[in-house]
Amino acid sequence: METLLKVDGVSKKYGGKLALNSVSLRIGPGRIVGLLGSNGSGKSTLMRIAAGLTPPSAGSISVLGKPVGKETRSLISYMPDLPLTESWMRVKDAVAFYRDFYADFDLEKAREMLDFMSLKENDRVSSLSKGMGERLQLTLALSRQVNLYLLDEPIGGVDPVARGKILDAIVRFYSEDSSLIVSTHLVRDMERIFDEVMFIQDGVIVLHEEVESIRINRGKGIDDLFKEVFGE
Amino acid sequence: MIKLLKYDLKRNATLLLGGMAILLLCEFVLLWSRATDEVKIVLSVLFFGAVAVIYFISSLRVFDYNITTVSRRLVPVGALSYVGASLLYGLLNSLVLTVIGAAFTAYMVVNLGGGFSWAGQIPVWAIVLIVVEYLFLLVYGFLTFYVTIALARSLVTKGVFWIGLLIFIVLTIVLSYVEDFLFGQDSSALFGSVDLEWSSQSGVLARELPGLLSAWQTWGSIVFEGL
Numbered sequence: 001m002e003t004l005l006k007v008d009g010v011s012k013k014y015g016g017k018l019a020l021n022s023v024s025l026r027i028g029p030g031r032i033v034g035l036l037g038s039n040g041s042g043k044s045t046l047m048r049i050a051a052g053l054t055p056p057s058a059g060s061i062s063v064l065g066k067p068v069g070k071e072t073r074s075l076i077s078y079m080p081d082l083p084l085t086e087s088w089m090r091v092k093d094a095v096a097f098y099r100d101f102y103a104d105f106d107l108e109k110a111r112e113m114l115d116f117m118s119l120k121e122n123d124r125v126s127s128l129s130k131g132m133g134e135r136l137q138l139t140l141a142l143s144r145q146v147n148l149y150l151l152d153e154p155i156g157g158v159d160p161v162a163r164g165k166i167l168d169a170i171v172r173f174y175s176e177d178s179s180l181i182v183s184t185h186l187v188r189d190m191e192r193i194f195d196e197v198m199f200i201q202d203g204v205i206v207l208h209e210e211v212e213s214i215r216i217n218r219g220k221g222i223d224d225l226f227k228e229v230f231g232e
Numbered sequence: 233m234i235k236l237l238k239y240d241l242k243r244n245a246t247l248l249l250g251g252m253a254i255l256l257l258c259e260f261v262l263l264w265s266r267a268t269d270e271v272k273i274v275l276s277v278l279f280f281g282a283v284a285v286i287y288f289i290s291s292l293r294v295f296d297y298n299i300t301t302v303s304r305r306l307v308p309v310g311a312l313s314y315v316g317a318s319l320l321y322g323l324l325n326s327l328v329l330t331v332i333g334a335a336f337t338a339y340m341v342v343n344l345g346g347g348f349s350w351a352g353q354i355p356v357w358a359i360v361l362i363v364v365e366y367l368f369l370l371v372y373g374f375l376t377f378y379v380t381i382a383l384a385r386s387l388v389t390k391g392v393f394w395i396g397l398l399i400f401i402v403l404t405i406v407l408s409y410v411e412d413f414l415f416g417q418d419s420s421a422l423f424g425s426v427d428l429e430w431s432s433q434s435g436v437l438a439r440e441l442p443g444l445l446s447a448w449q450t451w452g453s454i455v456f457e458g459l
Contacts, residue, residue, distance in 0.1 A: 051306065052306075053302060053305060053306070070308060070309075070310065073306060073307070073308040074308050078306060080302050082302060083303075084302065084303040084306070085303070086239075086243055086303070088242065088243055088245075088246075093242070097239060097303075100235050100238075100239075101235060101307040101308065101309075102307075102308070
């Protein structure tokens with residue numbers, strides 16, 4: 001099986017603090033992977049490094065065999081935990097921004113997703129609620145036809161109704177040839193969509209396993225295992 | 233690069249158009265007011281200066297925004313596109329402001345008393361040289377600030393302004409020193425390529441029409457800055 005994302009011994013230091021400690025992993029195509037950990041565990045740092053926004057302090061990372069950089073930006077769609085839109089924009093401006101910069105942007109899919117998400121093209125981005133803003137960010141990220149989607153806390157801070165809608169959209173609109181890595185600490189809400197999960201604790205991947213394997217071999221759900229590993 | 237510029241202009245459209253509208257309004261009110269010529273000239277310079285400062289800060293913020301925000305850093309463009317788009321943004325705003333300023337200056341020269349008839353005698357080559365050097369100064373100035381911002385951003389996350397100011401001062405002093413060492417003059421002189429002199433002869437203000445300042449130091453200094 002072809003490796004989509006390959007991370008080899010990646011470490012990241014911020015000053016004296018070690019945010020990632022020699023992380024290695026492989027992600028194949030057609031998978032929805034949960035990157036799970038408590039706040040400050042290194043999830044966002046790993047996502048930012050994979051997206052090419054932050055260089056690692058040590059180790060290497062590649063997408064489809066290409067080292068992460070300008071070239072891999074067209075292979076990855078990254079939804080950070082901060083808005084990708086600008087306050088002056090209307091929804092249609094945000095869509096136009098993506099269409100202008102990303103040749104792989106699928107306008108038809110974006111319109112279909114906007115409709116599914118109950119977003120109107122003339123809505124002002126600055127007037128959207130947190131939940132609606134997240135729906136827009138997800139629409140923009142998933143409307144690109146890429147090999148790897150990175151979603152950093154896509155349901156962080158949104159109400160249960162919006163969470164359900166966002167999860168439904170992920171399942172419905174993500175391309176099955178691609179892979180999707182979703183970082184979150186809201187395990188109970190999201191575990192139903194994962195094929196495999198990675199637990200990250202203090203910058204170290206402490207578990208990387210298929211969801212089915214966890215359920216069969218350990219006899220427990222992801223949320224229960226998460227509480228067991230991260231419980232204080 | 234042009235796409236980045238398009239979104240930079242859209243993002244700052246309110247500031248740019250608003251600033252321009254207020255400036256034009258103030259200038260027209262000033263021109264049609266009963267203020268003395270001196271007051272009109274001083275206030276006019278103040279208005280243009282204020283808008284120029286706002287536009288200049290906006291240009292620096294655009295570069296800073298382009299290299300720091302996630303949405304801009306994720307777009308698949310080369311690193312030079314960020315510099316190019318920000319530079320074009322700064323040049324475009326500066327040139328629009330310059331053209332409007334030149335138009336008002338011309339109007340004032342024609343309508344606010346004599347003494348400026350010599351302006352029509354400036355040879356075309358001197359005007360071209362002044363325009364070229366003006367553009368060079370703008371590009372050089374913006375790039376110097378961009379280098380400062382990029383260095384400050386890469387060194388620290390907090391106190392970027394103060395570190396940037398320190399880098400700018402050091403950079404300016406070092407460049408001036410090197411230019412002084414190499415060419416016997418630094419970059420502080422504006423429009424050094426054209427020599428226009430005024431002198432008092434027997435109590436009458438006389439002027440010498442522009443001549444090309446051919447000293448190798450001047451051109452060496454400009455080439456050095458260009459490099």
